[in-house]
Amino acid sequence: MTAGRPGPVESRLPALLNGAPAAPPPSPWWNRASVAAGAGALGFFVATAGTAPDVWGVGGTALVAAAVGLRYKGRTPRRRYPHLGKALPAWRAAGATPAQLEILDEAHRIRALTPPVGYRDRRTVINPLADAYAIYTSPAWRDPWLADHQLTIDPVAEAAEIIDYVHRVTDVLGEVRSRAVRVPPGSAARRTYADYERALLTSLDDGLRRTRALSAYRAEVARLAAVLATSRALPEAEAFADRVLDVVSESARQELAAAQLDDSRAQLRLLESGLREITDLLGSQPVPPPTLRPSL
Structure with a gap:
């Protein structure tokens, strides 16, 4: 390597292109050890039930902490892509x-x-x-x-x-x-x-x-x-x-409905005219007949 020049950057692209996993999965023994530690904590709690609380406080806490730590160790790491950015x-x-x-x-x-x-x-x-x-x-x-x-x-x-x-x-x-x-x-x-x-x-x-x-x-x-x-x-x-034909086929029905509306409108006008004549007749003052005078 030349002094003053950084060494070559190791690229993971060839390995990734050949199907290598991004990160090796954790060993399944971590999860198994976590289950064993949890079972041990439960058994320790049952065994020390009724005794002084200090006994459970030391041993039980240690087993629970071990179970949580082993579980975290066996968890699959979250995938992160810091270089992709936007x-x-x-x-x-x-x-x-x-x-x-x-x-x-x-x-x-x-x-x-x-x-x-x-x-x-x-x-x-x-x-x-x-x-x-x-x-x-x-x-x-x-x-x-x-x-x-x-x-x-x-x-x-x-x-x-x-x-x-x-x-x-x-x-x-x-x-x-x-x-x-x-x-x-x-x-x-x-x-x-x-x-x-x-x-x-x-x-x-x-x-x-x-x-x-x-x-x-x-x-x-x-x-x-x-x-x-x-x-x-x-x-x-x-x-x-x-879809267009389905809509266009409705045009005939629309025209028929429009004609029916026009006929109904004409009938309404006739009714209106008839009502106006009746109202005019009822609203006018009756003219009395002329008085008949006897002839001399």
Whole structure:
């Protein structure tokens, strides 16, 4: 290891990608010992019943404390993902499994320790985790048609392998460059380190090609999602016709009901007119007949 340069960061990504558990489960003997300690505490309490309380206070408390401690020791540790940060809720909402979250958390940690790597254009920095998330959350990715045609890959594993490889290459490349500047220019050692640097840059280009392939796969999945959405638009519209016809078929009944209302309104007007005539007749003063005078 070179003085003044930190050693390589140990990555757990290869082990996690090979199916290693995030943390080994606790031994079942811890829980068994806890049960035995609890049973011993209960037996001690029964045996010392009726005796001085000090006897139970010392022995019983020790056995209960031992049972609680052993139980805590045998509990499965809670999974934590400190490096995912704000990305954790998004990946959980997307349906990532605990194993995938463990891989993603370690990938975020390794990526934070890796210097930015671009596509040699000095503008675009690789971000395989963003490509993996876009693929994983695409509607086409969870479509049965895609699975039936066996076009699926594991975007989480792809991104993690890319990040792990780029990190290892850049770490060795940085050490080679730091060693090269300490040897005389033009020396055999300097030429050897220059050969190492060229080989590592070529290897880094291989990782960049894989990153480009993942980005291209992301773009293809997006196009496939658009095609699937377009192809399903017409069948969905045709399937919606039944609901439209159910509503439209009610229009005839609505027109009939409207005609009945209009007829009833006309009848009400006739009744109103008749009532007005009767009211006018009842409200007018009767005119007495003329008085008949006898003729002379």
